[in-house]
Amino acid sequence: MPVFxxxxxxxxxxxxxxxxxxxxxxxxxxxxxxxxxxxxxxxxFMAPSKKSTRELIAIPFCWAFVVGGILGLFxxxxxx
Numbered sequence: 001m002p003v004f005x006x007x008x009x010x011x012x013x014x015x016x017x018x019x020x021x022x023x024x025x026x027x028x029x030x031x032x033x034x035x036x037x038x039x040x041x042x043x044x045f046m047a048p049s050k051k052s053t054r055e056l057i058a059i060p061f062c063w064a065f066v067v068g069g070i071l072g073l074f075x076x077x078x079x080x
Contacts, residue, residue, distance in 0.1 A: 017076050024075030029068030036060040 037060040044056055 021072040025072030028071030029064040032067035033064035
């Protein structure tokens with residue numbers, strides 16, 4: 001079943017909500033990952049040894065997970 005595209009007429013409400021959640025979560029995760037990765041790289045250039053490399057790598061993934069989940073839930077609640 002494709003994630004994006006027109007609704008399938010025989011899909012259940014759970015499948016529809018799952019598809020809408022995936023759409024919002026993927027957009028939110030992609031956008032927040034790009035923004036926080038750029039911020040982490042910029043922060044490393046400004047103060048090179050202030051944060052560890054492991055923390056700079058983990059920050060974008062954590063924000064992508066959180067923001068993606070929030071936007072996914074927002075999409076589900078906005079399009080019942």
